[in-house]
Amino acid sequence: MPPQPTDRRTQRTQRLLQQALFALVGERGYQALSVQDIAERASLSRATFYLHYQDKEQLTLACVDSIAAELDAHLEVGGTAAERAFLLTVAALRFVGEKAEIFRALLGAHGPPMVQQQIRAVIAAHIERDLRAGFANHEAIDRQASVIATHTAGALLALIGWWLDAGMAQPAEEMARLHHSLVVPGIVALLGAPSVPTAVA
Structure with missing residues (x-):
């Protein structure tokens, strides 16, 4: 397990390694990366890398855990169930938009598969x-x-991927409305609900 970030130096080193991973995934894809690649991009030695992580998979999991925890907090929206349905979708889109470069790398075709699984x-x-x-x-x-x-x-997630690829030209609220128009009818048909469901992302 990586050491707990008990001091600023540890936090800074781990942040540099995570940033290096994000950048390199976007440039080369995940599978092609080595620990040496990541350490060099972070201007650190391999030995320093191994003080914090066992391998690139453990670094990736740490990155994904951090992003997932942030997303989880952003999705804690208030309001009624009907309001939360829309606001949750907007919150997810805005969160991705704020970290667009990271998500383009991680959710792209050459990103690590565990990212989509955990975010989903x-x-x-x-x-x-x-x-x-x-x-x-x-x-x-x-x-x-x-x-x-x-x-x-x-x-x-599929809609988010398209939105990122299209340069996020549409605002998050517009994309959320599009998402609802695509998924709500199917849920209504499945559940036989007489009106628009009160809880749909």
Whole structure:
């Protein structure tokens, strides 16, 4: 396990290594990278790298954990279930937009696969929680909540990928409305809800 960031030097070194990883993934893709590549980009030695991480996979997991924790906090939006449905989507888009270069690298075709898996899991957990709250009395929700949440989170990630590739020309709110127009009808059809669901990302 990497050492706990107990001092500024440790924090700075780990930040440099993470920034080097992000930059190199965007340039070369994840699979082609070596520890030496990452250390050189960070202007550090291999020995210093190994003081903090066992290999590039552990560094990547640390990066993903950090980003996922930040995203999780950003998705804690207030309001009613209906309001949270839209605000959660906007919050996810804004968070990605603020870290666009990082996400272009990590979510791209040559990024590490565990990134999409973990980001999707974070988003899906929030969607599922709100689905269960919004459809608490619906007989199918226990069977369907997980699959709906996973599918909706995957659709949102696909939309985010397109948005990043297109230069984020549309505002986050517009993309959130587009996302809702694409996913809500399917959820309504599946659950047989008489109106727009109160909890959709």
